[in-house]
Amino acid sequence: FVVFSSVAGVFGGAGQANYAAANAFLDALAERRRTEGLPGVSLAWGPWDQIGGMTGGGMTGGVTEADMRRMARSGMPPLSVDQGVALFDAALATGRAALVPVRLDLPALRAQGEVPAVLGALIPVRSRRSALTESATATGLIGRLAGLTPVERREALLDLVRSQVALVLGHAGGEAVDAVSQFRELGFDSLTAIELRNRLSTVTGLRLTATLIFDYPTATALADHLRDELFGSETETEASVPLRLLPPTADDPIVVVGMSCRFPGGVASPEDLWRLVTEGTDAISEFPANRGWDVESLYHPDPDHAGTSYTRSGGFLQNAGEFDPAFFGMSPREALATDSQ
Structure with a gap:
């Protein structure tokens, strides 16, 4: 008695709460059957290569090429058919009720920063040296940008944004990214938006919001925002306002600029x-x-x-x-x- 579940039931997945719960049920079913003396094995598969026998249905039937690339970048590259079959045979020989046949890219997982707790033994928590390395990377970028003219600095940041967008979307290079097209027109969704935010936060050292690409919806607008965050706006650079003239709440990190709501009972404001x-x-x-x-x-x-x-x-x-x-x-x-x- 063998059931195929998914690694989503073990690690979770953005936007997949119901899918993860269903697969966790299959794992629990196999465990329950074992406790009752019945045969049962649940295999929580990682992604399979779409070129193989799973194309058009099965475990990758609803997965796009962009999804596959995203999973590979996050540390879970697809299994080839040969690898999957070999893992299937090995899993049945273990005598265990629930196993996770998955291919892991440990360096890529480590680079994500937040490693699933279940993988803690495989991937130790990032050391202080790793954090310092990221800080040094951001500091080096700021140092290089500081030595440029305002025009050169803007172009460099635009190139940075376009190159990171290309990595997230799977393009060969930043030149494939139109600087003035809306991110949603380029193919971004909520998951790729977060991935781009994380990448830009790492390389710049800035704390960027999850709504970044919706607030600054083109590569040009986003590059200008990064420039303002790193060096201040051009107006601020030309004539900085003395600190004593700023209002007392100028250093408040949260400012409410508007409110809206919809609730039961006819509440629309x-x-x-x-x-x-x-x-x-x-x-x-x-x-x-x-x-x-x-x-x-x-x-x-x-x-x-x-x-x-x-x-x-x-x-x-x-x-x-x-x-x-x-x-x-x-x-x-x-x-x-x-x-x-």
């Missing part, structure tokens, strides 16, 4: 939310009739009954069906995985 709280309004309502739900069959009094709700009410957003993923530049895959409620 912070003012609506405050009014709901002060008036003690109950925002719980019956199931909405405009969601396409079969409300009658959705309810079942037994809380353990699968696929139903044992309550007839809840907190629901108004007009949730009008959510527009294209406005946020979301890919179809991200939109399908998003609960607009």
Whole structure:
């Protein structure tokens, strides 16, 4: 009795909580069968090479080339068919219930900084020397940029951004990256956005936000932002404001510049939310009739009954069906995985 699960159930994966849980269940099933004296082996496979026999279905059926490159860069290159078959034979000979046949690139994993705890014995925590090396790299970059003219500095930072974008997207070089095209048009999604942020944080030493490419949506805009963060804006350079004239909160790392919210009970603004709280309004309502739900069959009094709700009410957003993923530049895959409620 052999089941194929995924390494996502062991390490987790961004945007894969449900998938990871399902595969962890398969691992637990094999363990449970063993405790009851039944045969059971669960193999939590890493990625397979799409060129091999898994193309078009199976464990890599929904994985794109960009996904495969991202996994390889993160320290988990794909298995060839020969490697996979050899690991399958070896796994069945161990007598263990749950195994993880995966190919690991330890240097690449170590470079990620945050190593999964389960791999702690294979990859020791980065030493202080490693952290100092990264700091020295960022310091060296700043030193080189400081010796350039403003025009040369801007060009150097633009080249840096384009080269890092090329690495993330799998292009041969930075020249393949259009400096004025929107990042989402170049093929970025939420995962590649974080990877680019991490790479730029490492090479510059800056603490950059997770929304970096959405705040600065082109390579040119992002390069200008890095220049301002590293050296100050051109206006600041030409005429620095004396510190004594700055407001007392100038060193506050968090500044609220706007607020927006949507909550059940018809709340569409912070003012609506405050009014709901002060008036003690109950925002719980019956199931909405405009969601396409079969409300009658959705309810079942037994809380353990699968696929139903044992309550007839809840907190629901108004007009949730009008959510527009294209406005946020979301890919179809991200939109399908998003609960607009």
